Amino acid sequence: MNILTAGPITASAIGPQLPRAAEVVRAFTASPDDDLHPVLVVAAALAIEHRLRVGVDAIVGDPRADDPVVAAAARTACARDAACAVLIDRIDRWAAIEFAEGRAGVLHTESLGQLIERMVTVWMRGQALADSRVGASDPRVRLASAQLGELGAAYDDLVTDLRLGRRWLPALQTPTGPDGTV
Template sequence: MTTSAGSTPSPPLAAAVVRAFATAPPGGYQHPVLAAASALAAEHRMRAQVHRLLVIPDADAHAMTAEIRAEQRGNAASAVLIDRFDRWAAVELPERDWREPR
């Protein structure tokens, strides 16, 4: 596949994906890749919020521990979502070396 400029498209940056999935349609996304991307974007937003809370100088140690645990759960959830992308791609996309331009 090529773009209108004739070049091979590259995957979007993470920030672009997060912005693209800031909201979901009523009932959520039906396509498995869109559903996983939306969930991954939500995990990213949650992780960003945790990072903002962790830099508060006088934050309560118990609250910080809870935030760190939430971040760890978010990391695990993100890994599961990325695995969904990988499994979908393995089934749905034809074999090819994605490092080679078309």
């Protein structure tokens, strides 16, 4: 097939389609839906895990909490972390299959799942501040917003670079599950 006569280049002709950062962030407030892009389904599930973790962290950090309550909360925190590790791995396995051919370009320093996890973490920090009724002019709110914006731009740049073959994702990640494997 001649590239000059093949017709317009579409996104699917360049590489796998990934949602943009704005769609990923919107997925944080959605419930996981099988009709969504696989990355968005897992992003929604990650956000749920992070919401659950906020309540647990409040208990663990409460100096007035009883030791058995703190111990139970700590076990729950470990379970939430393990669930997040499994979800991050699910994104990474999807990306490894979808971008298996792209080994040209420069190695990206973190996996797609790790980047989305960082986006969820910063987004959740902003949500927690909003829930505590901190004003939009508070420096912590502005910082969380700026960090999410930067991570979103980095995500979008990575998506573009992956599709164009300028970057590739690491195949081997540090295991983060409860037993050192995911």
